[in-house]
Amino acid sequence: MINWKEFQAEYELRDYRAALAVVAGRIDGVAVDGPPRVLRCRFCESGVEDREAVAGEKCGGCTADDALRWFCRNHPEPDGFNDANGCLCCRRGLMPLNKADSDLVAKVVSVCLEVEMLDSKGTLFEELKAAFRTGDEERAAEIYESGDLSGWAGAGQLVGLAKDSRKVVDVLEELESALKAGEFSLLVKIWDRHRKHLVVRTSGERYRDLVEEWRPKNAGASQVLDAWRRQPIDEDLLVKLWGEWRDRVADHPEILPVRQQVQRRVDQQVYWSRFVDVEQVASQETDEQRVSLWNDELFEDWGPARAVVSDVAAARQRLGVVESIRSVLEVEFDEPGPATDRLQQVVQLGGQLPGDYVYRDVGAVESAARQLELLDQLGRVVQEGHSDLAVVAAWRSLEGSGCGNLVEGASEEAVQRALAREELIGLLLSVPVDDLDVQECDRRLLEIWDPVLEGCPDLEVLQGRCELAGQRRQLLETLDAAGRDSDVSLVTTVAENQLLDHWPFTAVQEAAISTARMEVGCLDELELVVDRGDVERFAEIFDAGRLRRHMGRDSLEARRDQIVELVAAAVVPNHRNGLDRPFMGGVKSSEGGAVRVNWAWPDPRVSDTCRLRVCRQPEATSKTLSTEPYVFEAIVHRSVLELGDGAQPLPVQADWKGCQVIVQCLVDIGFATLDGEPLVLGILGE
Ligand SMILES: [Zn+2]
Ligand SMILES: [Zn+2]
Structure with a gap:
């Protein structure tokens, strides 16, 4: 059995050799007895008895012309053949197919025909296909013109294409010459005219891409040129179109001759409009923008720009000043002198700019001016010297402005001094005097x-x-x-x-x-009394303690001798100093043999000490008083008076019998001690 489905599939794919392989060697029917070929009318199917009859003759039955054909009974193909051996199936040695549908048999016959054609004309057909594939229209035209492929239905479509190849060759030449001449508008025009022939061919592909590329370029270039050639030039339109098209039409042959002029014109317009767009303010930013947007080369022949050349020069000059300020500000100084110079330089430069000019370092310049002012102020206050508090205040302002380190020399000393005084001044001033x-x-x-x-x-x-x-x-x-x-x-x-x-x-x-x-x-x-030599008054006012206390006094020292004389006269005699009598009996002996002495003390003004002596009397009866020689001596202070009964014990010795007990006051006037007049208190042992 034959797989007709498979056959149909291969047939649809036009793979005729594969389709033939499906039926070859397979059977769908039975082999007929007798000769498989019969001659009969292809219309009425009447058989032909006449053995001389041939294909193509008139039908004896229906009388139709060109009616007789050979038909194969094994392969019942409906149209028949002119040749007795015309059954293509038999020629291919196919098994009987007389049970198959006649349409299928007809297809098998056409498959056999195609395979036969392929066997005989396949090479040329392949060549034609190759010619189209590579776009070789010349070769395609030649194959067509040879007529070798005519009558082969399978090649019909390509042959139909090849029919126009000669004409296409001419069109391609036209396209090529337009391309070589750079006439892209013409190129597009030719393409459009022959579009339907060209779009189906490989040979047209190259031009199709070019046309796609150049069609919009042509449109753009033509718009640009229209705007450029208009008088006067429509600047805005030109700028707009150029912005839109420049990248695509810059290499357009029609644009090339004017491209630089157009570009320059557009640049002038664009740069100028940017330039005039800058806000007109007296500021560094405006100047920078205008200077950066200024273009000497573009604006040298641009009318409106000529009017502002001097403005731009002024802006450049201002920017130069601003730059100088910046560079001065960037320098750091440790020394006050150069730092002050820098401030002055900054302020001087700032003064070269218009008063309302806004620039980035304006704050620094103002601050420098303020610092200089404060520095001057401090200098003035220091020079005036009216107030340390004012110096401190000026200094604080200066320090607050960040340049306290600029103070030097006399000002610095004055500031240090004023600072050291400040707190104390405040405290002193706050005292409610x-x-x-x-x-x-x-x-x-x-x-x-x-x-x-x-x-x-x-x-x-x-x-x-x-x-x-x-x-x-x-x-x-x-x-x-x-x-x-x-x-x-x-x-x-x-x-x-x-x-x-x-x-x-x-x-x-x-x-x-x-x-x-x-x-x-x-x-x-x-001193007056001494100078007068007034003994009486001297005695009245004499005070040994006072003389001692003031013995270093010049006025006393100078009168030393007179004083000693007056003391001897007015104080030493016992009747003058109060020591002129023994006190309460003078010498008292107790029953046990102990002896105590006492005496009346001199006036305290005269003396506080007495000398007590025990003296042997060579002449017991002699009235002459002498303190020499003595066997006992004691210096007694007045304080004895304050002890007990005021009597002084005397350590009497056995051999003192008959000796005199003598007391005398000692007048100490500092620069001399005078002995008072001796007073006999009594005789021991009597
Ligand atoms: Zn007939
Ligand atoms: Zn046959």
Whole structure:
């Protein structure tokens, strides 16, 4: 059996050799008896008895012309053959197919025919296909013109194409020459005219791509050229079209001759419109934009630009100044001098710019101006020397402005001094001088006062006040020291000092002053008395203690000899010093043999010590008093009086019998000690 389905499939695919292979060697029917070929009418199917009859003759039955044909009974093909051996199936040796559908048999016959054609004309057909595949229209035309493939239905479609190949060859030549001439509009025109022949061929592909590429380019170039050639030029349209098309039409042969001019014109327009778009403000930003958008080369022949050439030059000049400012600002200086120079330079440069000019370093320039002003201000305040507080304030402002380090020389010294004084000035000024009593005021002022304030201009009034306080303190210290040293003259001198008028002295000071005044009064009188040689008055006012206390006093030292003389005359005699009588019997002996002596003491002004001696009397009866030689001596102080009964025990020796007990006062006046007149208290052993 034959797989007709498979056959049909191969047939549809036009793979005729494969289709033939499906039926070859297979059977669909039975082999007929007798000769398989019969001659009959192809219309009425009447058989032919006449053995002389041939294919193509008239039918004896239906009388139709060209009716007789050979038919194969094994392969019942409906149209028949002109040749007795015409059955293509038999020629291919196919098995009988007389049970198959006649349509299928007809297809098998056509398959056999195709295979036969392929066997005989296949090579040429392949050549034609290759010619089309490679776009060789010339060869396709030749094959067509040879006619070798005519009548082969299977080749019909390609042969139909080949029929136009000669014409296509001419069209391709036209296209090629337009292309070579760079006439792309013509190229597109030719293509469009012959489009239907060209689109189906490989030979047209190259031009199809070119046409696709150039069709829009042509349109763009033509629009650009229209705008360019219009008088006057439509600038906006030109800019718009050029922006749209430039990249695609830059190499267009029609654009090339004017491309540079168009580009320049567009650039001028574009650059100029950007330039004039910049906002007109006096600012660095505006200047930078305008300068960067300015184009010498483009604008040299651009009318509107010529009018602003000087503006741009001015902008460049301003930017130069701004740049100089920046470069000066970028330099760092450690030394105050150069740093100040830099500020001046910055301010000077800033002054070259218009007042309302806005630029990035304007703040720095203003700050530099402010710093210079503050620096000047400090310099002025320092030079005036009116106030340390003003110096400090100026310095603080300067420091606050960030350039405290620029101060140098005299200003720096003044600032240091003022800073050192500042707090103390404040403290001093806060003392309510008028509300305090003088002592408290002095205390407060001196507590705050410091030598650093010497000459401080802010304290002109207080300074005097402080000096007074200082002097007063000095005086008081001197007073206290003099009091301790019993320097009565100094005490009185100090106390008399005008600065201490109404001064609230302490009780101790008051006592010292009053004592000193009295003492000085006494000394003054003493000196007068000494100078007068007034023995009586001298005796009245004599005070050994006072002389001792003031023995270093020049006025006493100078009168030393006179004083000693007066003491000898006015004080030494016992009737003058009160020692002229023994007291309560003088020498008392107890029953046990112990002896005690006592005597009347001299006036305390004269002496506080007495010398007690026991002396042997060579002449027991002699009235002459002598303290020499003695066997016992004791210096007795007045304090003995305060012990017991005031009597002095005497360690009597056995051999003292008959000796005199003698007492004499010792007058110590500092620069001399004078012995008083001896007084016999009694005789021992009587
Ligand atoms: Zn017939
Ligand atoms: Zn046959």
